[in-house]
Amino acid sequence: MKLWATxxxxxxxxxxxxxxxxxxxxxxxxxxxxxxxxxxxxxxxxVDTDMSASAKxxxxxxxxxxxxxxxxxxxxxxxxxxxxxxxLAAAPGTVLRIRDSMADISxxxxxxxxxxxxxxxxxxxxxxxxxxxxxxxxxxxGSIAVKPGQKVQAGDRLGQVGLxxxxxxxxxxxxxxxxxxxxxxxxxxxxxxxxxxxxxxxWEAALAYIPTGLLGDGFxxxxxxxxxxxxxxxxxxxxxxxxxxxxxxxxxFGLQAGDHLTLRxxxxxxxxxxxxxxxxxxxxxxxxxxxxxxxxxSGWKSGAYTGKVQVVRGDQIVVxxxxxxxxx
Numbered sequence: 246m247k248l249w250a251t252x253x254x255x256x257x258x259x260x261x262x263x264x265x266x267x268x269x270x271x272x273x274x275x276x277x278x279x280x281x282x283x284x285x286x287x288x289x290x291x292v293d294t295d296m297s298a299s300a301k302x303x304x305x306x307x308x309x310x311x312x313x314x315x316x317x318x319x320x321x322x323x324x325x326x327x328x329x330x331x332x333l334a335a336a337p338g339t340v341l342r343i344r345d346s347m348a349d350i351s352x353x354x355x356x357x358x359x360x361x362x363x364x365x366x367x368x369x370x371x372x373x374x375x376x377x378x379x380x381x382x383x384x385x386x387g388s389i390a391v392k393p394g395q396k397v398q399a400g401d402r403l404g405q406v407g408l409x410x411x412x413x414x415x416x417x418x419x420x421x422x423x424x425x426x427x428x429x430x431x432x433x434x435x436x437x438x439x440x441x442x443x444x445x446x447x448w449e450a451a452l453a454y455i456p457t458g459l460l461g462d463g464f465x466x467x468x469x470x471x472x473x474x475x476x477x478x479x480x481x482x483x484x485x486x487x488x489x490x491x492x493x494x495x496x497x498f499g500l501q502a503g504d505h506l507t508l509r510x511x512x513x514x515x516x517x518x519x520x521x522x523x524x525x526x527x528x529x530x531x532x533x534x535x536x537x538x539x540x541x542x543s544g545w546k547s548g549a550y551t552g553k554v555q556v557v558r559g560d561q562i563v564v565x566x567x568x569x570x571x572x573x
Contacts, residue, residue, distance in 0.1 A: 271433070271447070272336045272373050272377050272447065273336065273447060273448070273449040274335035274336050274379070274399075274421070274430055274447050274448055274449060275333070275335050275336070275399050275400060275448075275449045275450070276318075276333070276335075276448075276450075276452065277318070277332060277333050277334070277335040277379075277381060277417060277419050278318050278330060278331070278332060278333065278406065278417055279330060279331040279332075279333060280318075280320075280330055282318075282452060282453065282455070283453060283455050283458065285320070285321065285325065285330075286318050286319065286320055286321075286330070287318070287319055287321070287455060287458050287460070287498060288308065288316060288317065288318055288319075288452075288454075288455065289308065289317045289318075289319040289414070289416060289498060289499075289530065289531075290302075290308055290309050290310060290313050290315075290316070290317035290530075291303055291306075291308050291309045291313075291316055291317075291429070291431065292309065292313060292314060292315060292316065292427065292428075292429040292431075292436055293309045293310065293311060293312055293313040293314075293436065293437065294309075294429065294434070294436070294437060294438060294439055294440040294442075295311075295437065295439075295440065296437040296439075298311060299311065300312075300313070301440040302440065303429055303431045303432050303434075303440055303441075303442070304440065304441070304454055304456075305440035305441050306440075306454075306456055307499075307501065307528045308456060308499055308530075310530075314420055314427040314436055315380070315382075315418045315419055315420030315421070315427070316418075316419045316420070316430065316431075317416045317417070317418055317419075318416055318417045318419060319414055319415065319416035319417075319498075320406055320414075320415045320416065321460040321461050321475075321496075322415075322460065322461055322474075322475040322476070322477065322496075323408075323415060323475050323476045323477070324475075324476065324477040325406075325415070326349075326385070326405075326406055326407065326408065326415035329385075329388075329405050330405060330406045331402050331403075331404070331405055331406075332369075332381050332384055332388075332402070332403045332404050332405060332406060332417055333399075333400050333401065333402060333403060334371060334397040334398065334399055334400065334401045334403055335371075335379055335399060335419070336371075336373050336377075336379070336399050337373065337396075337397065337398050337399055338371040338372050338373040338374070338377075338379070338396075338397060339371065339372050339394065339395070339396055339397070340369060340370070340371055340391045340392060340393050340394060340395045340396075340397060341370040341371065341372050341378070341393060342369070342370040342393060343368070343369050343370070343389050343391065343392065343393060344363070344366070344367050344368055344389075345367050345384075345386060345387065345388070345389040345404075346367070346386065347360070347363060347366050347367050347386055347409040347410060348386060348409065349385055349386055349407045349408040349409050350408060350409075351408060351412070351413050351414075352410075352411050352412060352413060353413050357411060360410050360411050363410060364410050364411040365380065365382030365383065365410050365411075365418055366382055366383045366384065366407065366408075366409025366410020366411070366412065367382075367383070367384040367385065367386055367388075367389060367404070367407060367409040367410070368380060368381045368382040368383065368384050368389075368410075368418075369381045369384070369389065369391060369403045369404065371397065376423050376424040376425075377421070377422070377423050378421075378422045378423075379419065379420065379421055379422075380418070380419070380420040380422070381403055381404075381417060381418070381419060382410060382417070382418035382419075382420070383406070383407055383408065383409055383410050383412045383415075383416060383417060383418050384403075384404045384405060384406065384407045384409065384417070385404060385405040385406060385407030385408075385409070386407060386409060388404035388405040388407065389403065389404040390402050390403060390404050391403055391404075399449075414475075414531075421447065423435075428447070429444075430446065430447040430448060431446055431447075431448070431452070431454075432444035432445070432446065433445050433446070433447050455499075456499050456501070456563075457497070457498065457499035457500060457501070457504075457556060457558070457563045457564055458497070458498055458499060458564065459495065459496070459497055459554065459564050459566050460496040460497065460498055460531075461474065461475070461495070461496045462493070462494060462495045462496065462552065462554060462566055462568050463479050463481055463493075463494055463568065464479065464481040464484060464491065464492065464493055464494070464550075464552065464568070464570050465479040465481075465492040465494060465535070465537075466479075466483065466484060466488050466489060466490060466491075466492070467489060467490045467492060467537075468490075468492065468535065468537070469492050469494035469533075469535040471496065471533035474494055474496060474533070475496065479494070481570050484570060484572060485545075485572060485573060486544045486545040486546070486547055486572050486573070487540070487544055487545075488540060488545065488572075489539065489540055490537055490538065490539045490540060491510065491518070491537055491538060491540070491545065491550060492510075492535050492536070492537030493508065493509075493510045493519075493535060493536055493537060493552030493553075493554075493568070494533070494534070494535035495508065495533070495534055495535070495552075495554040495566070496531070496532075496533050497531070497532045497533075497534075497554075497556065497564060498530060498531045498532075499530070500525050500528060500529040500532050500556065501525065501528045501558060502525055502526060502527045502528050503524075503525065503558070503559075504524075504525040504556055504557065504558050504563075505522070505523070505524050505525070505556070505557045505558075506521075506522075506523040506524075506525065506532075506534070506554070506555070506556050506557075507520070507521070507522050507523070507553075507554070507555045507557075508520065508521045508523075508534060508535070508536040508552070508553070508554055509536070509551075509552070509553045510536055510537060510538065510550065510551070510552050510553075511550070511551045511553075512545075512546060512548070512550055513546050513547070513548025513549055513550065514546070514548075518537075518538045518550075519536040519537050519538045520536060521534065521536045545572050546572075547572055547573060548571065548572065549569050549570070549571045550569065550570050550571075550572060551567060551568070551569045552567070552568045552569070552570075553565075553566070553567045553568075554566050
C-alpha cells in the first residue's frame with residue numbers, strides 16, 4: 246500500500262508537515278466505520294508486525310500480509326457496500342487530502358497496473374496534530390463528503406466504504422502514522438516492532454480480536470460461486486420442491502492450518518442429504534465452500550431443510566452457524 250503525500254502516492258517518501266491543531270500527542274481513535282465489529286463488519290487484515298518476509302499480526306496470528314501498514318475493516322459482501330456503510334473520522338482533526346475519482350471495481354478485473362501509484366483508491370487523509378495522521382482508503386467514488394482544510398470531529402461522516410484502488414473486496418483501509426511512521430493502533434507500536442508486545446491500545450473503546458468468522462451463508466438452486474454469492478445472486482425464496490438441486494453455501498474468513506470445517510445439509514426428516522468434511526492443511530484468509538444434492542426423482546419433500554457449518558480448532562468450536570429454509 247502506498248501513501249499520500251502532496252496529493253499523490255510516493256511510497257516510503259511519504260512526508261507531511263503536521264498542522265498545529267493542539268491535538269493530544271497520544272490520540273484515541275473511535276471505530277472509523279458505522280458498523281458493529283464482528284456482526285456486520287470484520288477486521289480482515291491487521292498491521293504486519295514482522296520484519297521478515299513472513300507476516301504476523303499483533304497477536305502473532307496470521308490476519309495480515311507482508312508489509313501491510315494499516316487495519317482493513319471489511320464488509321461481508323457487495324450488497325452491504327451497495328446499500329452504503331459510512332466511513333467516519335476516527336478522531337478530531339483537519340482534512341489534508343482527498344481523492345474521489347476512481348471506479349469501484351475489483352483489481353482482479355482491471356489488474357494492478359491500472360491502479361499503480363493510486364493503490365489506496367479514493368480516500369481521505371486527516372491531520373490530528375503532533376505528528377499524528379490517519380488515512381482512509383478504498384472509499385466509494387462520489388461519496389467523499391469533506392474537503393481539504395475542513396475541520397472534523399470524531400464520528401463525522403467522511404464518505405462510504407467502496408472498492409476503489411488495489412482491493413478485491415469492499416473494505417476500509419485505516420492507517421495510523423506518527424511522525425511519518427506507520428503505527429499499529431492495537432498496540433501503539435511502530436510497524437514491524439514484533440508481535441505479542443504489551444503496548445497500549447489507541448482505540449477509544451477496546452476492539453475484540455476476532456481471528457475467524459462467518460461472512461455469509463445461504464441456499465442456492467445449484468453449485469454456488471463465491472463472487473455471485475457476495476453480490477447477492479442467490480435468492481433462497483426461489484427454491485421449491487421442484488428445484489433441480491439444493492445447495493448450502495458458506496463464506497468464511499481467517500481459517501488456520503489444522504482447522505477442520507464441516508458442512509451438513511439435512512432434510513425435513515433429519516436425514517443427511519449432503520455432507521463435506523474439510524481438514525485445512527494451510528491457512529486461508531478467505532474460504533468459500535458449498536455442499537448439496539440433486540433433486541430426487543420424486544421431487545423434494547415439503548418442509549424445513551437445514552444447513553450447518555462448523556469450524557473446529559483443536560478442541561474448540563470457533564465458527565458455528567445453523568440456517569434453515571422451508572420448501573412449500
